[in-house]
Amino acid sequence: MRAAGWGGRGMTHTTQKDWPLERGRPRTEAPPKAPPRHTTIEPALLEALAECGVTGLTVHADGVIHRFDASDKKRGNRCGWYVCPSLDVAVFGFWHTGEQHTVITGGRVDPTTTLETRLAYQRAKEQREAEQRQQWTRTAEQARRWWAAAESADPHHPYLLKKRLAPHGLRQRGDMLLVPLFLGGELVNLQRILPDGSKRFMAGGRIRGAASLLGRIAGADTVYLCEGWATAATLHEAVGQPVVAAMNCGNLLPMARSLRSRLPASVAIIVAADNDRYKSGNAGLTKGREAALAIGARIVWPEFPCAECACSDFNDRQCCALGEVVA
Known part of the structure; x- marks a missing residue:
């Protein structure tokens, strides 16, 4: 028998008609689905971030990649990132650990959500790599100036x-x-x-x-x-x-x-x-x-x-x- 899952972010729900009948036993009622904890993505994302030690942010569900400080590194590290590709889905992670998390407001993780998550992560990765290359170039140029002028x-x-x-x-x-x-x-x-x-x-x-x-x-x-x-x-x-x-x-x-x-x-x-x-x-x-x-x-x-x-x-x-x- 396949068990039913319900409630919480990213969880699926199996309805009564999906449950198989066992010979000689009446059909079993599926447990009622728990209501989602949050109906909008912003508080859902804030709660998930808080569980990772990140607090004090103002999140924006604008489809833009935002950076923030990871709590286990020095201030100004900007190792954390999040993006809300839709009003129902948020993706966040930490570059220094490789973590990635998906947050949804409730309901089923469907193929559309999976695709949104994958594309959001790819965009965040490409943006980070571009920013990093630019920073490497700026630092290298400064290093060469300092080295040339040094005694x-x-x-x-x-x-x-x-x-x-x-x-x-x-x-x-x-x-x-x-x-x-x-x-x-x-x-x-x-x-x-x-x-x-x-x-x-x-x-x-x-x-x-x-x-x-x-x-x-x-x-x-x-x-x-x-x-x-x-x-x-x-x-x-x-x-x-x-x-x-x-x-x-x-x-x-x-x-x-x-x-x-x-x-x-x-x-x-x-x-x-x-x-x-x-x-x-x-x-x-x-x-x-x-x-x-x-x-x-x-x-x-x-x-x-x-x-x-x-x-x-x-x-x-x-x-x-x-x-x-x-x-």
Whole structure:
């Protein structure tokens, strides 16, 4: 027997005539259909958004794609979106999680509703991609202007002194060190490092698939891949091989695949992972292993002589060995 569903957004209702008869038993009455919670799409959408932690919006059922801040990210992230393709249907989601939800005022989800939902999502996706490309272009242009106008980094910059590193081609804007990120041979973003060690990428710029390089890959027999610039500089000084800094652990896998596809098979790639030993899941080592496994590369990671320090990468290991415990 097929059970009946009723009430709520997006639920179907099976009527009495759809229920099969069982031999020797009278026809069973179908339960009455519960009235829809909302008769217009705006309050229905607001309720669904509130269930996802999004409040304080004024929604518009105008067929236009609207953006809003996701509650689990910093203010101004604009990772959420919604659109009401009709007065009975709304679609919303979050780009950073891939979620997508459909809200209807009541009744059956019919083929028309399904088509409206699919088209609404596609329009939202295309608009987001177009906006993102435009933002990437604007940020890359600003990064190139800053880089061209910047001076060579001061070897006595507090961050370089703390990390015991040479500038290795970095530039400086005011008191900020500038780390260049390249994609396809073009400068697309900058990481700014302040004297206290805090780091910020340029807002809206490319990060995934982009990286910073120390040394020359041409003619090398081994290339190292790691997360941060300081780790890359430490490895480059220690082994004399080119090192690619992916800038974060989430970018290790894309960069590993990119390097393997571009480099001859004779060139070895070694993933030098961070060892986030005190963090749940140890993202540095987990993502490092994932990247290494994907391309069949070797993986190395640092071990530490200290017990109470916060060391996690190869630069920390070097400083720790010199008696400078990382707090």
